[in-house]
Amino acid sequence: MQRLNETMYFIVNPMAGNKGSIKTWKKVEEILKSEDVPYEVFFTKEKGHALRLTKEILSQTNQKTRMIAVGGDGTLHELVNGAAEFPHAIIGSLAAGSGNDYVRGVQKTKSAEEALSLFRDNVVRVIDIGQFETNGQTGYFMNSLGMGIDAEISYEADRSPLKKWFNLVKAGKLIYLFIFIKKLFTYRPSYMNLTVDGSVHQLKKVWFIVIANQPYFGGGMKISPKSKLDDGMLDVIAVHDISIMKLLTVFITVLWGGHLNINNVDFFSGKMIQIKNFGSVKIQSDGEIVGMDEVAVEVMKEKICVMFKGRISL
Ligand SMILES: Nc1ncnc2c1ncn2[C@@H]1O[C@H](COP(=O)(O)OP(=O)(O)OP(=O)(O)O)[C@@H](O)[C@H]1O
Numbered sequence: 001m002q003r004l005n006e007t008m009y010f011i012v013n014p015m016a017g018n019k020g021s022i023k024t025w026k027k028v029e030e031i032l033k034s035e036d037v038p039y040e041v042f043f044t045k046e047k048g049h050a051l052r053l054t055k056e057i058l059s060q061t062n063q064k065t066r067m068i069a070v071g072g073d074g075t076l077h078e079l080v081n082g083a084a085e086f087p088h089a090i091i092g093s094l095a096a097g098s099g100n101d102y103v104r105g106v107q108k109t110k111s112a113e114e115a116l117s118l119f120r121d122n123v124v125r126v127i128d129i130g131q132f133e134t135n136g137q138t139g140y141f142m143n144s145l146g147m148g149i150d151a152e153i154s155y156e157a158d159r160s161p162l163k164k165w166f167n168l169v170k171a172g173k174l175i176y177l178f179i180f181i182k183k184l185f186t187y188r189p190s191y192m193n194l195t196v197d198g199s200v201h202q203l204k205k206v207w208f209i210v211i212a213n214q215p216y217f218g219g220g221m222k223i224s225p226k227s228k229l230d231d232g233m234l235d236v237i238a239v240h241d242i243s244i245m246k247l248l249t250v251f252i253t254v255l256w257g258g259h260l261n262i263n264n265v266d267f268f269s270g271k272m273i274q275i276k277n278f279g280s281v282k283i284q285s286d287g288e289i290v291g292m293d294e295v296a297v298e299v300m301k302e303k304i305c306v307m308f309k310g311r312i313s314l
Contacts, residue, residue, distance in 0.1 A: 002088060005063040007038045008119060010094075011050045011079060014043050016071030018167035021096035025070050028094060028112050037120065050075050054082025058089050066090045066119055066307070072097010073143060077286035080129065080142045084304060092119050092307040098172045099219035099287060101143045106214055106229060108309045118309050126302040127229040130213050134283055134291030141285040142304075144217045144224070145297060147275050148208025148239075149187045151284035153179050173219055180251070184244050190279040194238055196270035203266075206240040207247055209275055211297050215257070225257035226267075232301040236268040273297045 012025045025041070032039050042057075044050050054067055067089055069076040076093050083089035094112050095103040106127070109115040130141045157163060157175045166175045189205035203209075210217060212224035212235045224235045239250055241264045253259040260267055277293040284290065 002062070002064050004122065005061055005065040007040055008032075008066045008068060009057050010039060010041045010068045010070055011053055011075065012041060012043050013050065013069075013071030013075040013097075016075055016097040018098075018172055021071050024094055024096040024112050028070075028116055031113070031116060044075070048078065050078035051082040054079050054089075055086075058083060058086040062088055064088045064090055064305075066092060066122070068092040068094060068119060070094045070096050073099045073101050073286045074288055076102045076142060077288055080286075080304065081140050084129065084140045084300075087305075090122075090124055090305045090307060101214070101216040101219065102286075104220060105143065105216035106306060106308065114309070118307050123308060124305050125230070125308045126305050127308075128213060128232060128234075128299050128301050129303045130211060130234055130297050131300050132283075132285060132290065132295055132297045134295040135293075137291060139285060139290060140300070140303075141213065143214055143286045144210050144212040145283065145285045145290075145295065146208055146210040146217070147192070147277060147283045147293075147295060148189075148206060148281055149180075149183055150208045150210065150218065151282035151289060152187060153183055154284045154287050155282050155289050156183075176219070184247065188279070189240065190277055190281060192238075192240075192278070193274075193276045194236065194268075195274040196236055196268040197272055201238070201266070201268075203238055203240040205242075206238060206277075207242070209236065209238045211236050211273055211275075213299075221251075221254045222257035223254055223259075225260070226269075230302070232299055233269050233271060234273060234297065234299045236266075236270065236273055238266045238268070240264055240266070271299045 042053050069079045156179050163175045189207050192203050192206040194201045212227045215227050217223045227235045250259045274296045
């Protein structure tokens with residue numbers, strides 16, 4: 001059996017959570033020091049740096065190695081993409097971003113202290129992830145991939161000068177609500193072909209299609225309540241042919257997962273999924289924009305090892 005590398009590796013995105021990640025890291029570093037836990041820390045300098053650091057660290061060892069993202073789902077997304085081809089990687093996260101759906105839906109810890117104690121206990125499991133190909137690029141997602149208004153909101157929120165102001169008054173998530181309301185009146189739902197394990201669904205006026213590996217997306221919305229991390233399947237939620245008022249109902253009921261009872265909120269489950277949009281719309285993967293209009297997704301069964309608290313079957 002492979003030995004465990006005693007050193008824990010932390011990759012901190014200093015910009016995550018309006019720089020709140022630094023505060024989280026300092027608190028955790030104090031505990032690590034006071035308890036003599038071996039660790040190394042790296043601070044990212046730009047987008048893409050966490051992925052490169054993860055590859056560099058993992059290529060220098062073949063011992064089982066704990067790689068921990070300190071940030072939000074964007075930082076975790078980079079760690080997963082850097083680690084996916086290294087079977088000795090073990091993934092964890094200290095929630096310090098604005099969404100933190102990975103910690104909410106996969107790792108299931110409620111505080112940094114609890115997460116740290118989980119990392120030290122080293123309770124692990126191997127889970128599925130999604131692999132996508134879009135516009136000639138491939139990558140992985142841990143939480144979900146979406147095409148439609150969700151990706152357009154992500155894109156605009158990240159670039160909005162208002163984000164800084166919402167963050168300053170500690171209401172960072174409100175930028176997404178603000179842009180959602182704006183998009184309700186400007187976004188044009190489009191025609192999409194959705195193929196799930198060979199069955200083609202021609203959908204009109206699609207607001208968005210999300211392919212989920214775990215229940216949560218968008219910072220706490222229970223988009224796919226039935227998703228399991230180890231079933232070798234991905235779940236697909238397609239919202240189409242509904243009025244703006246009904247879409248608002250979807251965005252309220254999704255908070256507890258009640259949206260699946262609404263007409264034209266369709267649910268599918270499959271291993272290979274393709275979406276083709278007729279028009280021009282963005283694609284997000286764990287909240288990061290990865291492409292446009294056409295994507296092929298496949299489940300990678302039991303691809304990655306994560307630290308995990310909770311029941312064994314989700
Ligand atoms: N040093 C850095 N400077 C700027 N951006 C960075 C840096 N390190 C990582 N990033 C990028 O920051 C983005 C946001 O990271 P993350 O999701 O972890 O934080 P967040 O606060 O939850 O952000 P958001 O509210 O945008 O989701 C990611 O796209 C990541 O690649």
